[in-house]
Amino acid sequence: MADNEGNLEAKNFSADVSAESGSFFLKGNSHADWGVQNRLARIFNPKSGNTVMLAFDHGYIMGPTSGLERMDLSIVPLIKYADCIMCSRGALRSVVPPEMGKPVALRFSAGSTVLTELNNECLVGIDDAIKLDAAAIAPMVAVGDSNFEAKTVQNLAQCADYTARYGIPTLGVTAVGKNLVRDARYLGLATRVCAENGATFVKTYYCEEGFEKVVAGCPVPIVIAGGKKLPEADALNLAYKAISSGARGVDMGRNIFQSENPPAMIRAVRAVVHEGMKPNEAYQMYCDLSGAR
Ligand code: 5RP
Numbered sequence: 001m002a003d004n005e006g007n008l009e010a011k012n013f014s015a016d017v018s019a020e021s022g023s024f025f026l027k028g029n030s031h032a033d034w035g036v037q038n039r040l041a042r043i044f045n046p047k048s049g050n051t052v053m054l055a056f057d058h059g060y061i062m063g064p065t066s067g068l069e070r071m072d073l074s075i076v077p078l079i080k081y082a083d084c085i086m087c088s089r090g091a092l093r094s095v096v097p098p099e100m101g102k103p104v105a106l107r108f109s110a111g112s113t114v115l116t117e118l119n120n121e122c123l124v125g126i127d128d129a130i131k132l133d134a135a136a137i138a139p140m141v142a143v144g145d146s147n148f149e150a151k152t153v154q155n156l157a158q159c160a161d162y163t164a165r166y167g168i169p170t171l172g173v174t175a176v177g178k179n180l181v182r183d184a185r186y187l188g189l190a191t192r193v194c195a196e197n198g199a200t201f202v203k204t205y206y207c208e209e210g211f212e213k214v215v216a217g218c219p220v221p222i223v224i225a226g227g228k229k230l231p232e233a234d235a236l237n238l239a240y241k242a243i244s245s246g247a248r249g250v251d252m253g254r255n256i257f258q259s260e261n262p263p264a265m266i267r268a269v270r271a272v273v274h275e276g277m278k279p280n281e282a283y284q285m286y287c288d289l290s291g292a293r
Contacts, residue, residue, distance in 0.1 A: 025049050026248065028220035029200060035167020036200060039135040042103040043084045043169075044221070044248060048274040051249035053223060054082035054266065056091065057107040057138075058253060062114050067257035071095045074257055081266040086138060086171075086251055089128055103135030105171050105251070109155055119148040119175060123155050126162045136200070137162060138171040143190040144180050153197055160198020171223075171251075172199030184210030191218040203251045206242040215246035222247050226255035232265055232286050237279040239272045249273055261290035 024030045024037050025046055032040070044051045056075050058065050067074055072095045079085055079100050086105040087096070096104075106129050111121035119142040129137050139155045142148050152175075159170040172194030176182050182205050191214060194202045201221040207214070215222050224242045226235060235255035242250070250273060259265035268286035271277035277285070 026201070026221050028195065032169075032200065033164075033167050036163060036169050039103065039167065039169050040200065042135050043105065045083060045274060049248060050243065050273045051083045051223060052081070052266065052270050052273050053084040053086050053105060053249060053251035054078055054256060055086040055225065055251045055253035056257060057087045059091065060088045060107055060110060061112070061118065067254065067262075074262065076100075078256065078262055078266055081263065081270060083249075084135065086253075089124065089132060092132060104132065105136040105138050106132060106134040108134075108137035108159060109139040109152070117147070118142075119145050119152060119177070121148070121152060121155065123158055126166065126168075129162075129168060130166060134168055136169040136171045138173050138203070140173045140175045141190070141194055142175045142177060143193050144186065145175075145177050153193065156194060156199060157197050163198065163200055169200035170198060172197075172202045174202065174204040176205065183207055184214050187211075188214045188217045191222060194218075195220045201248070206238055206245075206247070208241075211242065211247075212245040221249075223249040223251045226250060226252035229254045229258045232259055232268075233279065233283040235259075235265075236268055236272055236282040236286065239269055240277075240279040240282070243273055243276070261286070264289035 026040055026044060056068055059068050071091055079102055084103045084105055088107040108124050109121040112118055121140055137159050139159050141156050142152045156172050163170045174190040180186055184207050187204050187207055191202045191204050195218050202218055203223050203225055206224045224247050239250050256262055256266045264286050267289055268282045271285055272282045
């Protein structure tokens with residue numbers, strides 16, 4: 001209990017030292033609420049400014065896809081190498097040990113599956129995201145889908161309202177339909193639409209031509225998905241090029257959990273993302289760690 005007598009006099013005001021006004025390390029978020037910045041600083045490493053997010057939310061539309069048949073066996077051992085995990089609430093509750101203490105980007109939209117018409121999604125309840133201590137909520141946004149564009153952008157806007165109310169960042173996840181080309185023009189439009197509608201950060205795909213323009217035209221940080229499984233050397237090259245072009249990290253799934261050696265792969269990806277390791281060195285690291293060659 002506080003005493004009202006005998007207290008030491010306060011005298012260490014350092015009046016000659018001006019207080020830092022502070023600026024946040026991630027673009028577009030300097031004016032975000034303390035809670036948003038705190039959660040972002042758990043997802044992104046404040047030293048490198050980057051993140052390695054491990055995505056294993058694929059089952060919510062694809063079922064038990066290769067590498068995710070037994071997430072308790074394949075994914076849980078990888079979590080310690082990730083800065084953040086991205087998954088559904090079902091996967092989180094059923095297989096992820098809470099004591100691992102990793103920030104969670106919670107898959108926050110759900111609806112149709114690969115068996116029907118993709119992109120017809122509604123949002124998960126915010127109460128559950130709060131209960132699960134989500135570090136981010138991640139709705140899918142289908143820009144260019146004539147059936148579900150408006151609905152999914154509305155979902156994102158609803159998430160941005162939750163961000164403003166509860167301090168939980170929104171990760172806009174750009175879904176690219178089968179008939180759309182993943183070029184800089186499309187990706188630039190899709191990521192910008194997410195940011196303008198309130199996404200705190202955006203997940204999209206890398207493109208060979210003009211990715212730096214996609215990054216520059218998006219006022220909040222971009223992380224890239226890995227996409228379909230590539231040979232390990234190519235996936236490390238992809239991560240390197242994305243980071244060199246201004247992406248602030250990866251949100252990678254199949255290229256990690258479908259790798260010949262997932263622990264070696266995620267460690268090599270970390271070296272690229274956080275240390276700027278060149279892709280050939282990172283591939284050598286992957287080989288050394290996996291005992292290959
Ligand atoms: C699935 C997703 C995945 O999280 C995203 O595509 C990243 O995974 P991958 O690196 O395998 O592409 O949004 O719906």
